[in-house]
Amino acid sequence: MKKETKPTTPTSLTDNERGQWLAAMRRARTELGMTQMQFAAAIGMSKDAVASWECGRSRICRTSALRMSVRLQRNIIAGNTDPVAAEDLIQARVKEYERSLRRLLGV
16 A cells, blocks of 8 residues: 655744754844844744743744844745845745745646
């Protein structure tokens, strides 16, 4: 009997991606000279969420990484802290999502 595998979706992540986001998030916070509380306020999250990510109690999801990128206008979603316009980030994610859906649907 053939084992059914789940298709890769736009929300499937690797630990490597999450690790890159965490490193970029820490770098951005340090470069901006912010405390965890200040950083959390800047990205619209709680201090507990930021602390949990930094100490490894919880993992960053794609939505949170994108939110950080857009609000800070830094390319955290790409795993770095390069400046980037919010519109460019959003357009890149839309294109990525469309490609993933096409692969998933076989179109």
